[in-house]
Amino acid sequence: MSIWIPASLLLVALLTAFLIGPFFEPALNGALESIERDSFRALLDSKERALRALKDLELDHSMGKVSAEDFEHSKLALSLEVVKVLDDIKRHGGE
Amino acid sequence: MIEFGHFALCLAWLLALIGVVAGCLVGRRSHVALSHVEALRRVTIAVAISLGCALLGLGYSFVTNDYSIQYVWQYSNREMPWIYKITAIWGGMDGSMLLWCFLVAAYCAFVARASVKYPRPLLPFLYAFLNTSPLFFITVTLFFTNPFRYLRSALVMPDGNGLNPLLQNEYMAIHPPTLYLGFTGLAVPYAFCMAALASGHLSNDWIRLVRRWTLIAWTFLTAGVVLGGHWAYLELGWGGFWAWDPVENASLLPWLTATALLHSVMVQERKGMLKIWNISLVVLTYALTVFGTFLTRSGIVQSVHAFASTDIGWVFLAYLSGIILLAVVLVIYRRKELRPDRAIESFFSREAVFLLNNLVLLSICFAVLWGVMFPVFSEAFTGEKQTVGIPFFNAVNVPLFLSLVFLMGIGPTIAWKRSSLSHLLRAFTLPFLGGFLVAIALVWAGITEFYPVLSYSLCFFVLMTILGELQRGLSAQAGVTQSSTWSPSTAATLFRRQRIKYGAHIIHFGVLVMTVAITASMAHKIEREFTLGPGERFTVGRFSLELRNVREEEHANYGAVQAQVILRSLKDDSILETLRPELRFYPKNKETTTEVALRMGQREDVYLVLAGIDESGTRASLKLFINPLQVWLWYGAILMIIGGIVVAVPVPRQAMAKQREKERGLQSI
Numbered sequence: 001m002s003i004w005i006p007a008s009l010l011l012v013a014l015l016t017a018f019l020i021g022p023f024f025e026p027a028l029n030g031a032l033e034s035i036e037r038d039s040f041r042a043l044l045d046s047k048e049r050a051l052r053a054l055k056d057l058e059l060d061h062s063m064g065k066v067s068a069e070d071f072e073h074s075k076l077a078l079s080l081e082v083v084k085v086l087d088d089i090k091r092h093g094g095e
Numbered sequence: 096m097i098e099f100g101h102f103a104l105c106l107a108w109l110l111a112l113i114g115v116v117a118g119c120l121v122g123r124r125s126h127v128a129l130s131h132v133e134a135l136r137r138v139t140i141a142v143a144i145s146l147g148c149a150l151l152g153l154g155y156s157f158v159t160n161d162y163s164i165q166y167v168w169q170y171s172n173r174e175m176p177w178i179y180k181i182t183a184i185w186g187g188m189d190g191s192m193l194l195w196c197f198l199v200a201a202y203c204a205f206v207a208r209a210s211v212k213y214p215r216p217l218l219p220f221l222y223a224f225l226n227t228s229p230l231f232f233i234t235v236t237l238f239f240t241n242p243f244r245y246l247r248s249a250l251v252m253p254d255g256n257g258l259n260p261l262l263q264n265e266y267m268a269i270h271p272p273t274l275y276l277g278f279t280g281l282a283v284p285y286a287f288c289m290a291a292l293a294s295g296h297l298s299n300d301w302i303r304l305v306r307r308w309t310l311i312a313w314t315f316l317t318a319g320v321v322l323g324g325h326w327a328y329l330e331l332g333w334g335g336f337w338a339w340d341p342v343e344n345a346s347l348l349p350w351l352t353a354t355a356l357l358h359s360v361m362v363q364e365r366k367g368m369l370k371i372w373n374i375s376l377v378v379l380t381y382a383l384t385v386f387g388t389f390l391t392r393s394g395i396v397q398s399v400h401a402f403a404s405t406d407i408g409w410v411f412l413a414y415l416s417g418i419i420l421l422a423v424v425l426v427i428y429r430r431k432e433l434r435p436d437r438a439i440e441s442f443f444s445r446e447a448v449f450l451l452n453n454l455v456l457l458s459i460c461f462a463v464l465w466g467v468m469f470p471v472f473s474e475a476f477t478g479e480k481q482t483v484g485i486p487f488f489n490a491v492n493v494p495l496f497l498s499l500v501f502l503m504g505i506g507p508t509i510a511w512k513r514s515s516l517s518h519l520l521r522a523f524t525l526p527f528l529g530g531f532l533v534a535i536a537l538v539w540a541g542i543t544e545f546y547p548v549l550s551y552s553l554c555f556f557v558l559m560t561i562l563g564e565l566q567r568g569l570s571a572q573a574g575v576t577q578s579s580t581w582s583p584s585t586a587a588t589l590f591r592r593q594r595i596k597y598g599a600h601i602i603h604f605g606v607l608v609m610t611v612a613i614t615a616s617m618a619h620k621i622e623r624e625f626t627l628g629p630g631e632r633f634t635v636g637r638f639s640l641e642l643r644n645v646r647e648e649e650h651a652n653y654g655a656v657q658a659q660v661i662l663r664s665l666k667d668d669s670i671l672e673t674l675r676p677e678l679r680f681y682p683k684n685k686e687t688t689t690e691v692a693l694r695m696g697q698r699e700d701v702y703l704v705l706a707g708i709d710e711s712g713t714r715a716s717l718k719l720f721i722n723p724l725q726v727w728l729w730y731g732a733i734l735m736i737i738g739g740i741v742v743a744v745p746v747p748r749q750a751m752a753k754q755r756e757k758e759r760g761l762q763s764i
Contacts, residue, residue, distance in 0.1 A: 004099040011103060011148060015110075015141045022133035041214065045299040052365060053511070060510040062571040063564075065522075067515035074512060 040092050047085045054078045097164055100152020101243035104193070107145035107200065108237055111230035114138040118223025122294060127219060135222040136207045142229050143204035146197040153193060153242055154184055162252040166190060166242040172257035172683055174652035182267045183258045188392055189242035191271065195388070196236055198272070199279035200229040206283055206308070213304065216296040217287075224286035224293070228279070231414050239407045240392075257652065257683040266326035274323060274346060277316025278384045281349055283308040284356070285381035285418075288374055292425035297432045299364060305377060306360045307743065313353045314739030320346050321732035332689035332704045334622065334720035336728065339488040344467045345387035348460055352380040355456040358449045358506075365511060366446055367436030371426060372453070374433070378422040383460075385415050390467070441513040448506040455499050462491040489617075493546055497553055500610055503603050504557035507596070508564055522563060530556030547618040554607045554614075561600050561607075568593070598741035605734030612728035621721040624706070627660075628714045636721050638701060639663045643673070645708055645715050653681045655690070658705045658715040662694060676705035676717070700725040 057078065061071045114135065121131050153166075157180045162168040170183040170190070185191040203225040210218060236242070246252065284305040291301035323346065324336040337343060356376040362369050393408030426433065439447050466483045473481040508522050530552040537548045566580075572589040573580040590597050625633045627642035634640075643659040660674045674692035681688070694701040702720040709716075 002098065004096060004102065007096075007099045008102040011099075011145070012106065015106070015144065019134060019137050019141060022130040022137065025130065025133075041216075041296070041298045041300070049299065049365065049367060056365065056511050059571065062574065063567040065508075065510035065514055065518045066512075067517065070513060070515060 040089075043085060043089050043092060047082065047089060050078055050081045050085060054082065096152045096155040096159075097161065097243050097245075100149045100156070101241075103145045103148035103152060104196075104233065104237055104241075104243065107142050107149060107196070107229070108233040110138055110142045110145060111200075111226045111233055114142065114226030115223050115230055118219050118221075118226065119293075122219035122223060122290075127215075132215070132218050132222075135219060136210060139207035139222050139225055140204045142226060143197070143200040146193075146200045146229070146233070150184070150193060150197045153190060154181065157181065157183055160255070162255050163245055164242075165244045165246045168246055168252050168255040170256070170258050172255040172652065174683075175257060175263070176651075178265070178268060179258055179263050182262070182271075185271050185275075186258045186262050186267070187242075189236070189240040191275075192232060192236045192240045192392075193242055194272065195275055195279060196229055196232045198275050199232060199282050202280050202283050203229060203286070206286070214296060214298075214300045216294055217290050217301060220290035220293040221286055224289040225283070227286070227289075228282035235407060235410055239410065257681065260653070260679065260681040260684055260686050260688045261330055264326060264330050266322060266329065270319060270322040270326050273315055274319025277312050277314075277319045278346075278349065278387065280308065280312025280315055281353060281380050281384050283312065284377045288377040289422065289425070292374065292422070292429055295429065295432065297370075297429065302360055302363050302373065305373075306357065306364070307745075309353055309356055309360070309377075309380075310739060310743040313350070313357060314736055314743055316346070316350050316353065317732065317739060318736050320350060321729070321736075325729065328725075329691055329693065330688075332691050332718075334620075334702055334704070334718070334722065335616075336725075339463075339466065339485050341467045342387075342391050344463050345383075345390045347463060348387065348467075349380050349383040351456050351460040351463070352376055352383060355453040355460075356380060359453050362446045362449050368439070368446060369450070370433045370435060371430075374422070374426060376453075378418065382415055382418050385411060385418065389415065443509060443514045443519060445506060445509055445511045448502055448509060452499065452502045452506060455495055455502065459492055459495045459499075462495065463488065466491075496610075497546070497550055500550070500553045500557060500606070503606065504553070504560040507599065507603070508560045522560065522567075526556045526559035526563065529559045542618075544618060547614050550610060550614040554611050557603070557607055561604060564600070565597075568597075595742050598738050601738030601741060602735050603738075605731045605736075605738055608727050608731030608734060610731075612724045612726075612731060615724035616722045616728070619723045621719075623719045624716070625719070626709075626714055626716045633717075633719075634665060635719060636699075637665050638671070638721075639665050639668075640674075640703070640717075640719070642715055642717075645713055647712075652683065653679045655679045656705070656708055656712075658708075658717065660692070660703060660715075660717070662701060674701070674703045676703045678705050678707070695726050697726060699723045 054075065057066065057071065057074050060066050061068075066074070117131075117138070118135055121127055121135060155161075156164050156167045157171050158177070160167075160171070160173055162171075166187060166189050167183075170186045171180050175183070183190070185194045206225060207222065210221065213221070287301045287305050287308070291297050320343075323343065327338070327343075328336040356373065359369050359373055359376060363373050389408060389411035393411065439450070441447065466488055470480045470482045473479060504526065505523075509519065533555040534548050534552040537551055542548055542551075568589050569580045569585055572578075572592070573582075573585050576585065576588060578585045621636055623633070623635050627633060627640070629642055629644055632639050632641045639662075641661045641663065643661055645656065645658050648655045648657055655677045657675050657677045660676070662671045662674050663669060664671055672694050674694060676692040677690035679688045679690055680686075689704050689706075692703040692705075700720075700722040702722060704718040704720075706716040706718050708714065
């Protein structure tokens with residue numbers, strides 16, 4: 001018998017064992033994951049984006065790229081945005 | 096083993112199909128069983144394992160000289176060194192498609208392996224779209240370009256045809272796989288993008304992942320394109336590295352859109368703008384990789400790189416249409432979620448410059464695409480095939496590339512949102528002055544052509560902006576850590592904290608070095624044709640060349656005529672090197688190739704080609720090219736690749752935490 005038949009059978013057996021493995025893992029079997037968490041994720045994104053913008057602004061200011069007036073104005077606006085987003089996150093039950 | 100390879104290919108097709116169908120079915124549910132998600136992840140990995148087995152099966156047939164297989168018979172022979180037997184796997188269309196399938200599946204497997212940390216809502220559709228590319232390419236391989244076919248003749252052939260002599264070059268071992276790693280890697284951002292659109296999970300997660308994976312593919316694509324240029328420079332013997340050949344252009348097109356994407360993606364990450372624009376770029380980039388494959392394999396354009404023409408063009412066109420149509424439908428469906436969070440406030444902001452940079456890159460892309468497709472369009476509309484050549488591409492692209500270089504100096508230097516006038520003056524006065532002085536110095540030195548002067552001055556301008564940015568960054572960092580501005584520890588801390596920013600500066604510096612080299616090689620190249628007898632001399636530039644003799648050589652799979660030419664310095668008549676250009680004849684393929692003799696130098700390359708010998712076999716016709724600063728092109732490319740790696744490879748979390756702790760300690764003091 002040519003070697004390719006046992007080699008192919010071995011490949012199929014190994015891959016089948018690999019693929020059906022998750023269905024026999026107690027930790028995974030039966031567990032359900034809600035995929036409707038987008039509004040909360042969006043809030044976390046907004047928080048991250050505002051904090052990053054704040055960091056960028058401070059860096060740009062320390063390198064003299066933005067005027068003192070613009071810096072104060074933008075920093076206040078971004079800080080208010082962060083506070084608002086943190087409030088919203090709290091309301092959603094996040095930390 | 097060939098049956099095993101064929102079986103593994105069929106198995107991979109089935110698994111990819113399961114991945115696509117099951118991924119879409121699972122993704123449509125509002126609640127997903129984790130076991131299903133994990134099974135989908137494993138299916139994606141299993142596709143790569145099966146394709147790896149298929150590739151091994153084909154490789155085994157090459158190494159064992161199994162000439163009953165048509166593809167092996169066509170592209171290999173017994174005399175070929177073993178390294179070329181391996182490279183012959185991708186020397187023809189069928190094997191190259193199989194390699195393509197394996198690489199795209201390998202990328203998908205790596206993504207699947209890393210995906211346990213990715214946002215769960217994205218995953219089912221991500222696995223579905225990851226498997227789409229392997230499914231398409233395996234379908235093409237299996238049904239149209241199958242490398243596992245037996246020869247129709249009942250006879251077992253004693254020997255094969257052998258690989259195209261032009262491809263019997265060590266660069267062929269590395270250039271196609273590197274280029275394919277670039278092309279195939281761009282399937283990953285596409286999968287993320289489509290999964291985000293299909294699942295409606297359009298938060299920042301997917302765009303962050305797109306940036307990382309695009310950068311990895313971009314780095315490989317850069318390396319692949321440059322290696323291709325280096326192969327053409329060494330092997331084709333026309334003295335240059337880039338001829339705007341349709342297939343070269345096909346590799347440049349997705350590189351341009353991927354470069355645009357890498358810039359605009361930062362705007363979306365930070366400002367929530369350009370959402371539809373970024374989706375369009377991701378889809379366009381992927382579509383252009385498929386288009387490039389179509390171009391190379393359909394036979395619609397003539398190129399030294401193209402594979403034999405086949406009738407599979409329509410399959411690629413159908414897939415291409417499907418990709419674009421699906422993306423358009425999903426974008427329309429999700430249009431409300433894709434509204435920008437804010438608008439651009441000032442023209443003097445980084446986001447505005449990045450948008451401008453995107454427009455220039457897309458203009459270059461369009462110009463190149465137009466040049467590539469012009470013969471097809473002209474034939475369709477006038478019945479006569481007209482081609483556009485190097486002058487068209489240079490005339491359109493040189494000013495666009497130079498404007499891109501200019502923007503490269505502006506973009507990273509100005510602030511997000513709005514730059515102050517005082518900063519603009521402080522940041523750009525000196526670089527502008529420097530660039531202007533360079534222009535005056537060049538004209539004074541006798542270089543009066545407009546584009547070379549503009550190019551060198553712009554490069555100097557950008558170099559000064561990069562150095563200025565570095566100096567400002569070091570000063571700011573020194574202020575935070577209360578250390579000296581120019582101390583190595585300040586530089587190391589700054590680099591660690593802003594690795595992506597300074598990695599991008601390395602890339603930009605590499606582009607500058609390449610721009611200078613390209614300008615020099617275009618503007619100051621020397622080209623001469625002459626004939627020499629034994630002992631005769633020819634003088635050009637700083638060199639003189641003397642023919643010592645012409646001799647014939649026999650090798651395992653080719654015969655050669657070699658001219659031995661002594662290269663001397665004109666200054667003191669000292670011998671610099673003996674150059675040995677060759678003409679090779681491969682009897683199996685009935686083809687003659689030129690082997691260039693090259694003396695690489697920091698100032699210039701001396702590039703000698705043996706064009707022919709006279710009937711007596713003693714006089715040699717030679718073609719000489721002196722290419723100034725050529726080697727700097729390759730150095731620039733290496734810098735770009737290093738920059739790409741710096742930006743793409745994340746710093747281990749432990750090292751980051753340690754660094755933060757150290758900085759906190761310093762601040763508390």
